[in-house]
Amino acid sequence: MTGRDRVNAALQRKATSRVPVGEIGGGYTELIVQKLLAEDYETGPDAYFQNHLKLRQLLGADIVGARVTGPEVVVTGIHPDWQTETYRDFWGATYTQPPEATVQLVEPIASTPEALVEWTPPDVSQFDKSPIQRWKQDTDFFVLATLNAGFDLGYEILGFERFLMWTMQARDVMKSYFRKLISTNLQLALMSAEAGADGILIADDLAFNTGTFVDPNYLREDYFPLLKDMIGKIKATGLPVFFHSDGDLRSIIPDLIDCGIDVLQSCDPNANMDIPTLKEEYGQQLAFMGNIDVDLLANGTPEQVRQTTKSLIRDARQGGGFILGASNVVASYCQPENVVAMYKTAHEETE
């Protein structure tokens, strides 16, 4: 059974000899790829594809994340505080990466609601869908095309606090902003479907560990109707829709089901999102993916990872609708031996 078949079978609630296992997006940060492949790590012009192929083969992963890609970032100058390059992405936001720190937004796409009204998203018609085509043609992984919607991308390019405040102070502007982002991402989803994706992942963080960022009623009024429309149009292509959000989503799971999602990914145990419990309540309408705590992969021992993975598979595999993976992506600070332990256990726990 190929990875593609195994994931599809799990989504259709059919029996599989073992649970499918894999990650969303790039899946594994480059440092992890490098550590796990060691001397097999390549650096040539086709390195990304070759390394990620070899890594998935090494681990026995069933899924590959890929996306329609836009133009390269444009270097815009040097940041005065950190002396690091600033660069603008195709959405129009400018960033920099300070030394030994995470990326920092330097200039948002708009600093006033009025400017946001004027903002236009990029024309995606010329974006490159060949990464998806290649994974589909050359491998038998389940190709999960990644894109965004209105929230996660929305606050990344606008700045988190500004985004949140404007949901209160400039509600109509934000609704129109969501419409633009969702419309653009829908185009990317349809391009991904055309390129041969097996599923579409909408990455859209809506929550932190204790609940949603904004009032669920706000989401119901201003956001979910737009998301539902987007998901309906994607599903008309016949593809399943995966939805990624970190955090505690329990107050809005029925809304996400109503929007039409097929798979909920992340399911971070630190946010009370345990797949066995969620399956009991929503397993008929929704499949689940993830649930192995990234912090456990970072700070635990291989034996702890093995025990946790084993117990999760035992409790969540019944009736299908479950894909094992990290509760986010495999971050650079995860221990390679713990990642191996998770995948090895998934392969050992057969029925």
Add this chain to the structure above:
Amino acid sequence: MTNAVQSAIILGNIRSIQDDISNLLDDGILAQTILDEHLLPGMTIVGERFKRNEMFLPQVLMSGQAMQTAIDILKPHLLENPNQEKKLTVVIGTVKGDMHDIGKNLVRIMLMGAGFTVIDLGVNVPSARFLEAAAQNSAQVVCLSALLSSTMNNMKEIVQSFRHDPKLKDTLILIGGAPVNSDFCESIGADGYAPTAPGAVKQIQNMID
């Protein structure tokens, strides 16, 4: 008028809080009284509602802005009063390597609301800067925030730097952020851990009692 100021804090209404505070000052109400009896109780309600998921991040941020506006108006009047009770000073920042600030900002808002003097060092703050700010401001408490499993390990170095400094070794250190927990807190020798922003206020109050 009490209700008006509290409502303005809870609703995050910057415009009305400016008028309400000015009216109270014009009526001869002491700045300290406005702070203690009007603003702080309003922020306490905000913290409680946030904890119960009755208020969410946008509302809390707006309340924080209203609180800051009110404090800026009151500050010159508070400085005029030599008999005012000295508030405890807390230094707060996100540790080096980490640019995330929403959790730290929420704790800052809650601490301001509880009447602490808060020195916010921002994000990506190196160990030396925490020590310098704690010494300069005679801070009793230092709050360290991190969102990433990679950067939380920088907390250990900061705690050790404080413990090795003869003048600052007794500074109370509180940690918070998604990847940290009480076991980690104990392992690095910090004094307390808070899983939520309102919890941070309570934890600090417990630590200083």
